[in-house]
Amino acid sequence: MTVLRTQGLSKSFGGLEAVRDVDLSVPQGQVRALIGPNGAGKTTLVGLICGRIEPSRGTVSFLDQDVTRLPVHQRIRRGMGYTFQITSVLSNLSLRENVALAVRPREKSEDVVEGEVVSALTQVGLVHRIDQHAGDLSYGHQRLLEIAMGLGQRPKLLILDEPTQGLSEGEVAAFNSLIRRLAGETTVLLIEHNMDVVMAVADEITVLDFGAVLAEGTPDEIRKNAGVQAAYLGTG
Amino acid sequence: MSDLRKTLGLHVGLLLVLLALNWLLPAYHHGNLARIMVLASYAIGYNVLFGYTGLLSLGHAMFFAAGMYGMGLTVRHLGWSPAPAVLAGVGAGLVLSLVVGFLALRTTGVAFMIVTLMFAQAVFLTVLYFGEYTRGDEGFVIQQVDRILLGIDLTDPNNRYLAALLVFAICLLATFWLVRHRFGKTIIAIRENEDRTRMLGYDVFRHKLGAVVISGSISALAGATYGLLFGYAGATFASVQYSIFPLLWVLLGGAGTILGPFVGTLFMFYLIDLSSEITTAYMLIAGVTLVLLTLFAPQGLMGEVRARLFRWLP
Ligand SMILES: Nc1ncnc2c1ncn2[C@@H]1O[C@H](COP(=O)(O)OP(=O)(O)O)[C@@H](O)[C@H]1O
Numbered sequence: 001m002t003v004l005r006t007q008g009l010s011k012s013f014g015g016l017e018a019v020r021d022v023d024l025s026v027p028q029g030q031v032r033a034l035i036g037p038n039g040a041g042k043t044t045l046v047g048l049i050c051g052r053i054e055p056s057r058g059t060v061s062f063l064d065q066d067v068t069r070l071p072v073h074q075r076i077r078r079g080m081g082y083t084f085q086i087t088s089v090l091s092n093l094s095l096r097e098n099v100a101l102a103v104r105p106r107e108k109s110e111d112v113v114e115g116e117v118v119s120a121l122t123q124v125g126l127v128h129r130i131d132q133h134a135g136d137l138s139y140g141h142q143r144l145l146e147i148a149m150g151l152g153q154r155p156k157l158l159i160l161d162e163p164t165q166g167l168s169e170g171e172v173a174a175f176n177s178l179i180r181r182l183a184g185e186t187t188v189l190l191i192e193h194n195m196d197v198v199m200a201v202a203d204e205i206t207v208l209d210f211g212a213v214l215a216e217g218t219p220d221e222i223r224k225n226a227g228v229q230a231a232y233l234g235t236g
Numbered sequence: 237m238s239d240l241r242k243t244l245g246l247h248v249g250l251l252l253v254l255l256a257l258n259w260l261l262p263a264y265h266h267g268n269l270a271r272i273m274v275l276a277s278y279a280i281g282y283n284v285l286f287g288y289t290g291l292l293s294l295g296h297a298m299f300f301a302a303g304m305y306g307m308g309l310t311v312r313h314l315g316w317s318p319a320p321a322v323l324a325g326v327g328a329g330l331v332l333s334l335v336v337g338f339l340a341l342r343t344t345g346v347a348f349m350i351v352t353l354m355f356a357q358a359v360f361l362t363v364l365y366f367g368e369y370t371r372g373d374e375g376f377v378i379q380q381v382d383r384i385l386l387g388i389d390l391t392d393p394n395n396r397y398l399a400a401l402l403v404f405a406i407c408l409l410a411t412f413w414l415v416r417h418r419f420g421k422t423i424i425a426i427r428e429n430e431d432r433t434r435m436l437g438y439d440v441f442r443h444k445l446g447a448v449v450i451s452g453s454i455s456a457l458a459g460a461t462y463g464l465l466f467g468y469a470g471a472t473f474a475s476v477q478y479s480i481f482p483l484l485w486v487l488l489g490g491a492g493t494i495l496g497p498f499v500g501t502l503f504m505f506y507l508i509d510l511s512s513e514i515t516t517a518y519m520l521i522a523g524v525t526l527v528l529l530t531l532f533a534p535q536g537l538m539g540e541v542r543a544r545l546f547r548w549l550p
């Protein structure tokens with residue numbers, strides 16, 4: 001089954017076409033990496049997918065339903081999860097409350113919510129800080145909290161925008177195994193600059209350049225692709 | 237769990253102290269405190285929107301006045317008895333806040349402040365325009381015979397104090413309950429980061445609208461109670477001054493704390509009361525104190541207490 005499909009998805013900001021005719025199709029359970037140089041339109045593309053940004057043209061369908069006209073919160077309730085590129089945890093609230101807010105929309109019982117909060121925080125290794133304010137965490141730990149919030153949503157499609165930025169080597173390794181564990185059940189759309197992470201976790205890679213899809217394939221195919229080398233890998 | 241017991245103990249304890257004060261206070265302060273409790277209920281309503289949802293309204297006097305006139309006009313012109321009249325006041329506030337919220341929430345930030353200010357001004361002018369019924373600036377007295385609720389004479393200081401306490405207790409405990417539950421936790425999240433909250437799957441507009449309606453209805457309850465207990469309705473209560481007061485009380489007492497509105501109202505009431513005994517330039521003393529407090533206790537009195545001493549305070 002195809003979890004996510006975009007057709008002719010485009011977005012212009014004034015004269016600049018940040019995303020241009022993107023046809024993307026991500027099957028159930030896949031980890032899809034989205035790579036490309038800075039300014040390629042990756043964040044804009046996922047913004048269009050989850051409804052933060054309105055498209056100039058094109059459609060988004062999710063679980064075989066057209067969601068192009070749905071507001072953000074309804075797409076999230078249907079099973080999209082999104083973590084921000086710029087950390088935006090709720091800094092004056094506890095880690096517990098941050099994750100609980102992510103769980104509540106799909107769970108009525110506060111006891112169950114609490115259990116899932118503990119489980120999500122355990123998975124990212126932050127459960128011992130559950131009562132601290134999110135703002136007191138280091139930058140890397142705030143990124144991990146973002147991921148825990150993503151997990152708390154139990155999304156069918158988890159969109160991660162540069163989640164490993166600012167993580168230590170050990171934390172990156174833990175992140176990789178976390179994603180591998182999710183794969184198969186959760187479909188993941190991962191924007192990532194760290195090519196080691198991409199090669200380690202991605203089933204398929206989509207390369208974006210100047211808003212358009214430059215190449216698509218398995219990690220091996222992408223590594224061998226001359227165009228990608230020129231546009232991205234060679235310089236990175 | 238122990239946090240819940242502590243907080244519940246604190247709030248119920250305050251209500252019991254206020255109850256005991258009914259028999260302990262000298263007449264002058266007894267009367268003041270009755271007034272303060274009703275005004276603090278207004279501040280509690282304001283705090284739901286400003287302190288917990290993070291929306292700064294400059295027009296809450298319209299909700300206070302909706303309650304006051306909803307009650308006052310039905311008593312005066314339709315001969316309603318106090319109970320349904322107060323309900324009419326709350327209903328007027330509810331409907332008004334629903335309409336105003338629906339329109340004003342299309343804007344954010346400064347625009348929201350301006351829009352609420354304009355709506356309140358429109359309500360104020362409406363009160364003046366229908367002077368035939370409202371008697372405009374001059375206002376009208378609600379007669380003693382109309383202020384008997386279920387056989388209880390609300391002009392009696394004792395009964396008046398207890399009625400004020402009852403309304404205050406309802407507002408205090410209702411918001412205490414609110415912020416511990418789903419809706420309350422969601423509006424707090426919206427205050428902290430609206431965009432993030434939306435991205436977690438919450439309908440931000442609907443929650444904000446709910447907050448405006450709860451805030452407006454509590455404010456209207458306070459307005460209706462004020463008119464009924466003190467026997468007067470006048471256009472001053474719809475003026476911009478009465479939109480600024482709750483903002484000051486809440487800022488002083490601590491925005492986003494349950495006890496802050498009461499503490500702020502009490503503090504400001506006595507600040508003006510005491511300084512006006514000393515000098516005619518009492519507004520100057522009040523102003524300087526406010527400036528000092530915002531410099532040294534920017535989170536308000538209860539906000540500082542929470543930040544420094546009791547992090548478990550709701
Ligand atoms: N809100 C916006 N208004 C105008 N231009 C934007 C906006 N958001 C992004 N852009 C532009 O669109 C292009 C793609 O940006 P972005 O999607 O953030 O790239 P990436 O995430 O791949 O680094 C960039 O040139 C950026 O400057």
Ligand SMILES: [Mg+2]
Binds near residue numbers: 042043044085
């Ligand atoms: Mg980006």
